[in-house]
Amino acid sequence: MTARSQLYEGKAKILYTTDDPAVLLTYFKDDATAFNAQKRGSIEGKGAFNCAIASHLFKQLEASGIPTHFIEQTSANEMRVQAVQIVPLEVVVRNIAAGSLCQQTGLSLGTVLKQPLVEFYYKNDALGDPLLTLDRLLLLELATAEQVEQLRVMALKINDVLQPFFMTCGITLVDFKLEFGLDQHQRLLLADEISPDTCRLWNLTEDDPKQRVMDKDRFRQDLGDVASAYRQVMERVLQQAL
């Protein structure tokens, strides 16, 4: 399958069409952005690390009964995926308080949540991806009430698979962002990627708040050793057999 033309270039990935209209090719770039693209940089090897991590996690999730857009990894930086219509929502699942949850609620960094929290953000760069209420989401017709419920159930099921998976890797899954798409039968599939760009991952055996970070917060907060943290996540994730 040869890539034909570039369909879309995002901040961290490029989407190409293929000979089959139902199949797209995702290329993972080394480019990194944060704070709504106000901070830009490049992390050497990130594209390949994220492609390998996301491919392995998609396989893991498929094996656990969660439908995803993933078809196969075709090279170090590329995977074939089903073409879907992306739902303009960022679904965030949190197990431990960090990031915007701390900033907006006053909860201390590291507070263990009694149960996972699912949040919906409007995927809209111009508006800065604002947090939505259910009523606002329905008002904007970003999804139906039934789809919202389905997204919540899928997000929690994904957390139920990923949290113990990362635990076996010696990593605490603090929070993560998911995106979903609709296939031609209007079925919701997990799409986009799951990687250190989209998750907060803390080294289980490290207590120091800066040392333990194995995700994009190393880039956001200029903590250094970003590429080696991503590589470490990849090595640990790939070691865990399906």
Ligand code: UDP
């Ligand atoms: N996240 C993401 N893309 C976004 C916003 C958030 O992948 O555009 C991820 C982020 O890496 C973290 C989780 O979603 O794992 C929750 O992010 P939060 O709302 O705390 O925002 P942040 O502090 O990252 O701005």
